[in-house]
Amino acid sequence: PYLGQEDLARLASHFISQLFLCPEYPQSSLATRALLKLPFFIAYALYRAELHPAVMFSALVLLQRLKSRFPLARGLSGHQLFISAFRLSSKVMCDYTYSAESWCIVAQGIFTAHQLNQMEREICKYLDWEITVSSLILSSFEKKIRANFWEMQSTYPDYAAAFVS
Numbered sequence: 463p464y465l466g467q468e469d470l471a472r473l474a475s476h477f478i479s480q481l482f483l484c485p486e487y488p489q490s491s492l493a494t495r496a497l498l499k500l501p502f503f504i505a506y507a508l509y510r511a512e513l514h515p516a517v518m519f520s521a522l523v524l525l526q527r528l529k530s531r532f533p534l535a536r537g538l539s540g541h542q543l544f545i546s547a548f549r550l551s552s553k554v555m556c557d558y559t560y561s562a563e564s565w566c567i568v569a570q571g572i573f574t575a576h577q578l579n580q581m582e583r584e585i586c587k588y589l590d591w592e593i594t595v596s597s598l599i600l601s602s603f604e605k606k607i608r609a610n611f612w613e614m615q616s617t618y619p620d621y622a623a624a625f626v627s
Contacts, residue, residue, distance in 0.1 A: 471505035482537030
């Protein structure tokens with residue numbers, strides 16, 4: 463079910479679940495499908511999008527910024543948070559990006575193109591358009607995340623807003 467993306471998918475899932483206290487399954491009628499468990503959803507998105515791992519880590523930086531701006535925020539859907547940030551990071555980092563319809567496929571049909579576009583507008587607004595990630599921030603963030611979120615643990619470190627801005 464990990465399509466060769468297990469390590470990154472588990473890492474991202476641990477990070478998002480801890481940061482936003484998200485459930486493992488999306489809140490939808492499709493939630494009964496086993497492959498929609500958050501780490502499997504992320505693995506499929508990574509596999510299908512075929513983007514450099516830096517895009518995923520950039521997405522996690524954006525989610526950390528979001529949490530820093532709204533510390534009490536909780537996530538109803540780690541799937542929504544991940545795909546929104548992943549899609550936005552790909553647009554910022556890559557010369558070529560997928561269409562909204564292609565992102566629907568990457569997101570396994572959970573979200574419509576209209577919903578994906580709306581989610582992207584919302585995350586940009588909530589981040590006050592601070593959507594670029596410098597290579598210095600990305601490098602140090604990736605090292606910290608790889609060290610601290612590799613395995614499921616009972617507690618995880620918190621990161622200061624200055625660490626990702």
